[in-house]
Amino acid sequence: MHSAVPRTHNVFDPEAVEPYRLSRSKLEDFMRCPRCFYLDRRLGIDTPRSPPFSLNLAVDELLKREFDRYRETRRTHPLMRRLGLSRPPFDHPELSEWRTNNIGVQHFHAATGFLVYGAIDDVWIDDHDALRVIEYKATSTTKTVTLNDDWKISYKRQVELYQWLLRRRGFKVSRTSHFIYVNALKTPPVFAGRLEFETYTLSHTGDDSWIENSLRRARACLAQPESPPPTAGCDWCRYRVEARALEAAPR
Numbered sequence: 001m002h003s004a005v006p007r008t009h010n011v012f013d014p015e016a017v018e019p020y021r022l023s024r025s026k027l028e029d030f031m032r033c034p035r036c037f038y039l040d041r042r043l044g045i046d047t048p049r050s051p052p053f054s055l056n057l058a059v060d061e062l063l064k065r066e067f068d069r070y071r072e073t074r075r076t077h078p079l080m081r082r083l084g085l086s087r088p089p090f091d092h093p094e095l096s097e098w099r100t101n102n103i104g105v106q107h108f109h110a111a112t113g114f115l116v117y118g119a120i121d122d123v124w125i126d127d128h129d130a131l132r133v134i135e136y137k138a139t140s141t142t143k144t145v146t147l148n149d150d151w152k153i154s155y156k157r158q159v160e161l162y163q164w165l166l167r168r169r170g171f172k173v174s175r176t177s178h179f180i181y182v183n184a185l186k187t188p189p190v191f192a193g194r195l196e197f198e199t200y201t202l203s204h205t206g207d208d209s210w211i212e213n214s215l216r217r218a219r220a221c222l223a224q225p226e227s228p229p230p231t232a233g234c235d236w237c238r239y240r241v242e243a244r245a246l247e248a249a250p251r
């Protein structure tokens, strides 16, 4: 339930001198629609949210636990071998923070005053000492899972932002990142209290060149006195406009 009173915390103040915390997901909101980003971050009007995807979160947790076991015992997971990697998952004293929501990998971007952060799922290391960003995803479909759907641009931007953050922290980071994408099968004849998954290892060659300019545009968007126009083709805005017009019409 959303309150009619605007939120007062985490609201951007153009006069403030301290860093403004900007998460990876809020930058993604800006990429999708500057107006919604402005309403949320500048005016404190929360974007409507769906309930958490509990099954996806459970899969994330189990995958983390599984790869952590290989990290602790310095072994290479079979899925890593499938990708041509021979070393155990990367270990670092800050790994736990990097994976924690609202902390994550952080970088202060001086040009905008943003403290940019994002929580990673995992990080591996290849045979050239370069880090590889790992993202876990879960779905259930009868189709072959790929990264080709248009809407998965947000997944690609997600790993590119993590690559960028780790580079800003001084690490050598491979342009290649991997999605461990598990698909819950609908083919078993009975449920019997179990979901069965097939696992895809999908690779993406990242390009973080969009990030600097996007951060500057996001900063300029927040600094302006008026909210930007709606993004064309948005179903939510069409609903708002049509509902308002119908409610105002005489009966």
Ligand code: SF4
Residues within 6 Å of the ligand: 032, 033, 034, 035, 036, 230, 231, 232, 234, 235, 236, 237
């Ligand atoms: S077009 Fe309107 S409803 Fe859609 S995302 Fe932008 S501000 Fe939000």
